[in-house]
Amino acid sequence: MFDIELKRDGEENLYTQIYEAIRAEILADKYTPDTKMPSIRRLASRLSVNAETVVKAYDLLAAENLIYKKEGSGSYIAPAAALKSNGNDQRLRILSSKNFSAPTKVIDFSGAESEKEFLEEYSWDLIFDRFYSNLQGNVFAECQPDNAYFKLLQDQNSDLNKNTLFYSSQVELKEIFNSVITNEAELLFISGNNISEFNTLFDSEGENFSNSDFQVESNQISSGKDSKSNFHLSPADYDSLMDYLEENTIDYLLVSDESTSGGILDWSLSKLKSLLELAQMLKFKLIILEFFGLYSKNQKLKELLNSKFGDQIILIQALTERIFPGLKTGLIFLDESDFFNKKSGKKIINNYSLNKMLTENKFSAGDNLVYNLLDYYFKNDYLSKRVKFLKQRLKNKKLLLIENVKEHFQGVEAVENNSLFYLKLVLNQPINQHDFKVFAEKNSILLPDYTNFAAAAESSELIISPVTLNQFSIKQGVMSLAKVYWQFIS
DSSP, X not given: OOOOOOOTTSSSOHHHHHHHHXXXXXXXXXSOTXXXXXXXXXXXXXXXXXXXXXXXXXXXXXXXXXXXXXXXXXXXXXXXXXXXXXXXXXXXXXXXXXXXXXXXXXXXXXXXGGOOOSOSXXXXXXXXXXXXXXXXXXXXXXXXXXXXXXXXXXXXXXXXXXXXXXXXXXXHHHHHHHTTSOTTOEEEEETTBOOHHHHHHTOTTSSOOOTTTEEEETTEEEEOXXXXXXXXXXXXXXXXXXHHHHHSOOSEEEEESOBSSXXXXXXXXXXXXXXXXXXXXXXXXXXXXXXXXXXXXXXXXXXXXXXXXXXXXXXXXXXXXXXXXTOOOEEEEEOGGGSSSHHHHHHHHHHHBHHHHHHHOOOOHHHHHHHXXXXXXXXXXXXXXXXHHHHHHHHHHHHHHHHHHHHHSTTOEEEOOSOSSOEEEEEEEEEEHHHHHHHHHHTTEEOOOGGGGTOOSEEEXXXXXXXXXXXXXXXXXXXXXXXXXXXXXX
């Protein structure tokens, strides 16, 4: 089975030659569907090549649905070849216990960056239809005092002795943020943390740092933008960070509750208090970005905010971003002394005060529509149901992603973490993150922007997310990603 002649002194690598030879025979209809293929060991022995070479060739064939694998049994010719007729051939299926659906045109591993729907249950469009059928033109009416979303905002850390500011867009968040951070501040980020929000806020042109402008080298982050701020980087482990802080002067330590590895907020309460005590002594502030405040209450964070070190914390609650894709509303908790200019600080507090906003109730028709919809959503208990589904579904997707990486992405390790949205892969060699992202996109695979996790430009770590994929496209996506990766490094 398979007439393969290898050119060992040729320019094309061996596994590509094996893949192309088998592919040509399958597409020529030489074998009936479900014919068992030679085992990896047997074919490797016959061709006098390493078994890993055959594994790579089989992975490429599987990525194109020319073959399929049965755990513990081996590989088989697929019932129909995806490339024989067209991509919509409905005969393309895998005869196993699971149904198979042909891959979509683009495989999206970019996660929350895509701003696509995370799951269909209780999505905006479904609820809006019910909402509008009930209220008709009153969806634009002035918000009522008992608005459930406003009540939720008021209940967030209501016992804190801090100013509570409300933002309803990225532009408003940026205006508040830029009134706190001076343009010459020393800023320390944590490796592996999701810094996408900060990334945007520091850019004077309203765009993310591009891959060419924002680079990580050793413990320094360089930016090609006009900002004069100095960006630094530290690992998240306690000893490394404390050593860094004792030897270097910073103004702000910026962290988030979303990380691809253990983050600062995963530390014990005693270690976090030690960090804040050092912050008090060295006169720097912690800016904490909380994405998952509506998923569960972070008791450690609440205790820190109410402790004697609470003045060292500026908290940004991005309440809706990880619930409703694209909806950027939230709260900022800070002190008047946190503003570098007292006059501009008072103006910001006056413009964005939550209490003033709710008292005056001067919203545009568009704002009323959103807040009335949120009110309807919350009062009908859709929020708790959506969060419950999201947590379950995202955990299941990550487990499925890990299983498929183990099965279909040889030589790559999936590292489990506490993030619901993202997973870190450890590759078998370092790659240029920017070049691979571009190469993958040309092959219809979207990846997260590595700079959003303060990752090095040259790294053996790759961050991916399954949140916009279903259980069948995850398998197809991993096989396609493996194929693209092996092509890239070869």
